[in-house]
Amino acid sequence: MSMNIMVVDDEQSIADLIEVYLKNEGYTVYKFYNGQDALKCVMSEKLDLAILDVMLPDIDGFTLCQRIRENHNFPVIMLTAKDEEIDKITGLTLGADDYVTKPFQPLELVARVKAQLRRFTRYNSSEPLREGKIIAFAGLVLNKDTHECTLNERPLSLTPTEFSILWVLASNRGRVVSSEELFREVWGDKYFTNSNNTVMVHIRHLREKMGDNAEHPKYIKTVWGVGYKIDR
Numbered sequence: 001m002s003m004n005i006m007v008v009d010d011e012q013s014i015a016d017l018i019e020v021y022l023k024n025e026g027y028t029v030y031k032f033y034n035g036q037d038a039l040k041c042v043m044s045e046k047l048d049l050a051i052l053d054v055m056l057p058d059i060d061g062f063t064l065c066q067r068i069r070e071n072h073n074f075p076v077i078m079l080t081a082k083d084e085e086i087d088k089i090t091g092l093t094l095g096a097d098d099y100v101t102k103p104f105q106p107l108e109l110v111a112r113v114k115a116q117l118r119r120f121t122r123y124n125s126s127e128p129l130r131e132g133k134i135i136a137f138a139g140l141v142l143n144k145d146t147h148e149c150t151l152n153e154r155p156l157s158l159t160p161t162e163f164s165i166l167w168v169l170a171s172n173r174g175r176v177v178s179s180e181e182l183f184r185e186v187w188g189d190k191y192f193t194n195s196n197n198t199v200m201v202h203i204r205h206l207r208e209k210m211g212d213n214a215e216h217p218k219y220i221k222t223v224w225g226v227g228y229k230i231d232r
Protein backbone atom coordinates (compact mmCIF):
# COMPACT_ATOMS: atom_id res chain seq x y z
CA MET A 1 0.00 0.00 0.00
CA SER A 2 1.33 3.43 -0.97
CA MET A 3 2.35 5.73 1.87
CA ASN A 4 1.20 9.35 1.95
CA ILE A 5 3.78 12.12 2.27
CA MET A 6 3.03 15.83 2.57
CA VAL A 7 5.59 18.29 1.12
CA VAL A 8 5.34 21.98 2.10
CA ASP A 9 7.74 24.50 0.53
CA ASP A 10 7.05 27.96 -0.87
CA GLU A 11 9.84 27.50 -3.44
CA GLN A 12 7.84 25.75 -6.14
CA SER A 13 10.89 24.36 -7.94
CA ILE A 14 12.10 22.61 -4.77
CA ALA A 15 8.64 21.26 -3.91
CA ASP A 16 8.23 19.95 -7.46
CA LEU A 17 11.67 18.31 -7.38
CA ILE A 18 10.94 16.55 -4.09
CA GLU A 19 7.59 15.42 -5.46
CA VAL A 20 9.23 13.80 -8.52
CA TYR A 21 11.77 11.86 -6.46
CA LEU A 22 9.17 10.67 -3.95
CA LYS A 23 6.72 9.59 -6.64
CA ASN A 24 9.52 7.65 -8.33
CA GLU A 25 9.77 5.67 -5.08
CA GLY A 26 6.05 4.89 -5.17
CA TYR A 27 4.87 7.37 -2.54
CA THR A 28 1.66 9.38 -2.81
CA VAL A 29 2.56 13.07 -2.48
CA TYR A 30 0.43 15.96 -1.19
CA LYS A 31 2.24 19.16 -2.22
CA PHE A 32 1.60 22.66 -0.88
CA TYR A 33 3.30 26.05 -1.09
CA ASN A 34 1.89 27.52 2.16
CA GLY A 35 1.06 26.44 5.69
CA GLN A 36 -2.70 27.06 5.67
CA ASP A 37 -3.35 24.63 2.83
CA ALA A 38 -1.04 22.14 4.50
CA LEU A 39 -3.01 22.32 7.77
CA LYS A 40 -6.23 21.53 5.89
CA CYS A 41 -4.53 18.47 4.43
CA VAL A 42 -3.38 17.33 7.87
CA MET A 43 -6.97 17.47 9.09
CA SER A 44 -8.50 15.71 6.08
CA GLU A 45 -5.95 13.11 4.96
CA LYS A 46 -4.16 10.19 6.59
CA LEU A 47 -0.49 11.09 6.35
CA ASP A 48 2.54 8.92 7.02
CA LEU A 49 5.20 11.66 6.95
CA ALA A 50 5.57 15.42 6.41
CA ILE A 51 8.43 17.44 4.94
CA LEU A 52 8.18 21.07 6.08
CA ASP A 53 10.13 24.11 4.97
CA VAL A 54 10.86 26.45 7.89
CA MET A 55 10.35 29.69 5.94
CA LEU A 56 6.77 29.82 4.64
CA PRO A 57 4.76 32.89 3.57
CA ASP A 58 2.03 32.50 6.21
CA ILE A 59 2.67 29.95 8.97
CA ASP A 60 6.34 29.17 9.62
CA GLY A 61 7.42 25.54 9.59
CA PHE A 62 8.06 25.45 13.34
CA THR A 63 4.49 26.50 14.09
CA LEU A 64 3.16 24.06 11.51
CA CYS A 65 5.14 21.24 13.13
CA GLN A 66 3.78 22.21 16.54
CA ARG A 67 0.20 22.15 15.21
CA ILE A 68 0.76 18.72 13.70
CA ARG A 69 2.10 17.37 16.99
CA GLU A 70 -1.09 18.38 18.79
CA ASN A 71 -2.88 15.37 17.27
CA HIS A 72 -0.42 13.33 15.19
CA ASN A 73 2.84 11.43 15.75
CA PHE A 74 3.89 10.64 12.16
CA PRO A 75 7.49 11.65 11.30
CA VAL A 76 8.27 15.27 10.42
CA ILE A 77 11.40 16.32 8.51
CA MET A 78 12.27 20.04 8.55
CA LEU A 79 13.88 21.84 5.58
CA THR A 80 15.67 25.15 5.91
CA ALA A 81 18.23 27.33 4.19
CA LYS A 82 19.65 28.22 7.59
CA ASP A 83 22.54 26.18 8.91
CA GLU A 84 22.18 27.28 12.51
CA GLU A 85 22.20 24.94 15.50
CA ILE A 86 19.48 26.94 17.30
CA ASP A 87 17.04 26.30 14.43
CA LYS A 88 17.73 22.58 14.61
CA ILE A 89 17.20 22.55 18.36
CA THR A 90 13.96 24.53 17.99
CA GLY A 91 12.61 22.12 15.39
CA LEU A 92 13.48 18.99 17.35
CA THR A 93 12.08 20.48 20.57
CA LEU A 94 8.76 21.14 18.84
CA GLY A 95 8.54 17.55 17.68
CA ALA A 96 10.48 17.28 14.41
CA ASP A 97 12.19 13.93 13.80
CA ASP A 98 14.91 15.04 11.39
CA TYR A 99 16.43 18.18 9.91
CA VAL A 100 17.84 18.76 6.40
CA THR A 101 19.65 21.94 5.39
CA LYS A 102 19.30 23.45 1.91
CA PRO A 103 20.82 22.94 -0.56
CA PHE A 104 20.48 19.16 -0.29
CA GLN A 105 20.80 16.13 -2.50
CA PRO A 106 17.32 14.77 -3.36
CA LEU A 107 18.55 11.18 -2.94
CA GLU A 108 19.76 12.00 0.56
CA LEU A 109 16.32 13.38 1.44
CA VAL A 110 14.67 10.24 0.05
CA ALA A 111 17.01 8.12 2.21
CA ARG A 112 16.01 10.16 5.28
CA VAL A 113 12.35 9.66 4.40
CA LYS A 114 12.78 5.89 4.14
CA ALA A 115 14.65 5.74 7.44
CA GLN A 116 11.93 7.67 9.27
CA LEU A 117 9.15 5.56 7.77
CA ARG A 118 10.94 2.35 8.79
CA ARG A 119 11.27 3.66 12.34
CA PHE A 120 7.66 4.82 12.47
CA THR A 121 6.29 1.54 11.07
CA ARG A 122 8.29 -0.50 13.55
CA TYR A 123 7.26 1.52 16.61
CA ASN A 124 3.61 1.96 15.65
CA SER A 125 2.40 -1.54 14.92
CA SER A 126 -1.06 -2.43 16.21
CA GLU A 127 0.40 -4.78 18.80
CA PRO A 128 3.17 -4.15 21.33
CA LEU A 129 6.58 -5.39 20.26
CA ARG A 130 8.31 -7.34 23.01
CA GLU A 131 11.92 -8.29 22.55
CA GLY A 132 13.12 -9.68 25.88
CA LYS A 133 12.54 -6.78 28.23
CA ILE A 134 11.63 -4.19 25.60
CA ILE A 135 8.12 -2.89 24.93
CA ALA A 136 7.58 -0.66 21.90
CA PHE A 137 4.35 0.76 20.49
CA ALA A 138 2.94 4.06 19.17
CA GLY A 139 6.34 5.76 19.28
CA LEU A 140 6.96 4.77 22.92
CA VAL A 141 9.92 2.49 23.70
CA LEU A 142 10.67 1.08 27.16
CA ASN A 143 13.81 -0.91 28.00
CA LYS A 144 13.46 -2.56 31.40
CA ASP A 145 17.11 -3.63 31.63
CA THR A 146 18.49 -0.11 31.17
CA HIS A 147 15.43 1.77 32.51
CA GLU A 148 15.56 3.92 29.39
CA CYS A 149 12.44 5.38 27.80
CA THR A 150 11.99 7.27 24.53
CA LEU A 151 8.92 8.84 22.96
CA ASN A 152 9.15 9.38 19.19
CA GLU A 153 12.92 8.87 19.62
CA ARG A 154 13.05 11.65 22.25
CA PRO A 155 14.56 10.46 25.54
CA LEU A 156 12.31 10.89 28.57
CA SER A 157 14.01 11.54 31.90
CA LEU A 158 11.92 9.35 34.20
CA THR A 159 12.43 8.51 37.85
CA PRO A 160 12.55 4.78 38.67
CA THR A 161 9.00 5.03 40.05
CA GLU A 162 7.68 6.79 36.93
CA PHE A 163 9.34 4.20 34.73
CA SER A 164 7.82 1.37 36.76
CA ILE A 165 4.33 2.87 36.51
CA LEU A 166 4.65 3.25 32.75
CA TRP A 167 6.02 -0.28 32.42
CA VAL A 168 3.09 -1.79 34.35
CA LEU A 169 0.53 0.13 32.26
CA ALA A 170 2.28 -0.69 28.97
CA SER A 171 2.56 -4.38 29.92
CA ASN A 172 -1.20 -4.44 30.55
CA ARG A 173 -2.07 -2.45 27.44
CA GLY A 174 -5.80 -2.55 26.73
CA ARG A 175 -6.71 -3.44 30.32
CA VAL A 176 -7.63 -1.11 33.19
CA VAL A 177 -5.09 -1.31 36.01
CA SER A 178 -6.65 -0.27 39.31
CA SER A 179 -4.89 2.25 41.51
CA GLU A 180 -4.60 -0.42 44.18
CA GLU A 181 -2.98 -2.91 41.79
CA LEU A 182 -0.65 -0.23 40.43
CA PHE A 183 0.43 0.75 43.94
CA ARG A 184 1.10 -2.86 44.93
CA GLU A 185 3.07 -3.53 41.74
CA VAL A 186 5.20 -0.39 41.89
CA TRP A 187 5.59 0.37 45.59
CA GLY A 188 5.27 -3.21 46.84
CA ASP A 189 3.31 -2.05 49.88
CA LYS A 190 -0.21 -2.22 51.29
CA TYR A 191 -2.72 0.12 49.71
CA PHE A 192 -4.31 2.81 51.90
CA THR A 193 -6.77 5.59 51.11
CA ASN A 194 -4.05 8.22 50.72
CA SER A 195 -2.09 5.87 48.43
CA ASN A 196 -4.37 6.93 45.58
CA ASN A 197 -3.09 10.51 45.89
CA THR A 198 0.47 9.22 45.54
CA VAL A 199 -0.44 7.40 42.35
CA MET A 200 -2.27 10.45 40.97
CA VAL A 201 0.72 12.75 41.50
CA HIS A 202 3.08 10.37 39.71
CA ILE A 203 0.63 9.92 36.82
CA ARG A 204 0.43 13.71 36.48
CA HIS A 205 4.23 14.01 36.34
CA LEU A 206 4.40 11.23 33.76
CA ARG A 207 1.87 12.96 31.53
CA GLU A 208 3.76 16.26 31.80
CA LYS A 209 7.04 14.61 30.74
CA MET A 210 5.31 12.79 27.89
CA GLY A 211 3.47 15.94 26.77
CA ASP A 212 0.21 14.04 27.23
CA ASN A 213 -2.92 16.18 27.65
CA ALA A 214 -4.71 15.16 30.87
CA GLU A 215 -8.15 16.01 29.45
CA HIS A 216 -7.59 14.25 26.13
CA PRO A 217 -4.66 11.89 26.73
CA LYS A 218 -3.18 9.83 23.94
CA TYR A 219 -1.36 7.42 26.21
CA ILE A 220 -2.33 7.22 29.91
CA LYS A 221 -6.10 7.41 30.28
CA THR A 222 -8.01 7.72 33.56
CA VAL A 223 -10.95 5.40 34.16
CA TRP A 224 -12.70 7.27 36.94
CA GLY A 225 -13.35 5.25 40.07
CA VAL A 226 -11.28 2.35 38.76
CA GLY A 227 -7.73 3.21 37.70
CA TYR A 228 -5.67 3.83 34.57
CA LYS A 229 -5.06 2.23 31.21
CA ILE A 230 -3.17 2.56 27.96
CA ASP A 231 -5.33 1.58 24.99
CA ARG A 232 -4.39 -1.31 22.74
